[in-house]
Amino acid sequence: MPELPEVQVMRSYFEEVALNKEVKDVGFHDSLNKVFKSAKSVISKNMLGARITETNRLGKYLFARLSSGKWLHLHFGMTGSLEVFRSEEMPRFTRFVIEFTDGDKLAFKDSRKFGVVQIIDDPAAFQQNQKIADDLLEISLDKFKLGLKRRSIAVKAALLDQKLVAGIGNWIADEMLFNCGIHPEKSCKNLTANEIESLLESGQSIAKEAIAADTHYGDFPKHFFVNYRKAGAIHPDHPHSPVEGMRVGGRGTFIVPEKQRL
DNA sequence: TTATATGTTCGATA
């Protein structure tokens, strides 16, 4: 579930559980070591005995500052999430566990193992090295516009590119394009200034509303397109134009044809 | 059994 709003909600959850607590132990549970982008010894060395002093987020990337000096970076891939447990058996698909001295254990779960657990110097350096753009909630209209202008790909593919703006994922991209009445395959270079502006506004308000609803699906505003995001569904505002599925930029994509013409 | 999945990266191609 991890796009910007989901990661923001997980950040809050992480803070509730971990802030100012001391790490007593860490546990590694991925036999293929796919999610550990730093050596396990490095993760242990930096985390054992350290406290979590603050958190940060850029797009879908979550960071936790360690009192030992470096930062823990978590990325949730397609299927990552967090869950606290204590004496129970660890949750299904747990890949990484942070155990605190008060007995709480925080599980990083990720069935598909596209997630990341890693030690980094600091979020700013990480952003630079990975060439990640500004967060959707922070980016200026100018930067957003420039990023779109210098590409000639389908607008949806551009929105999903974290080097253009950080935090948009597949459902938010569809949501934005629906709101703005833009076909996902429209080329970036054919976007009008108005369309670009409304895309950014739309993306920001979607993210904020989703965070406000705690990213709980059932609590999303009724007008959210994601509620009707499957082929054949009928959006109440467009009773005669059933939702159509297609593939754009390699991703499942849904539109209301009547509203989003090429 | 087949298709799809809320993400990112890498290699091939233009």
Add this chain to the structure above:
DNA sequence: TTATCGAACATATA
């Protein structure tokens, strides 16, 4: 060289 596209990654679920 640079931009774009599609495959690949590992696994679960419908």
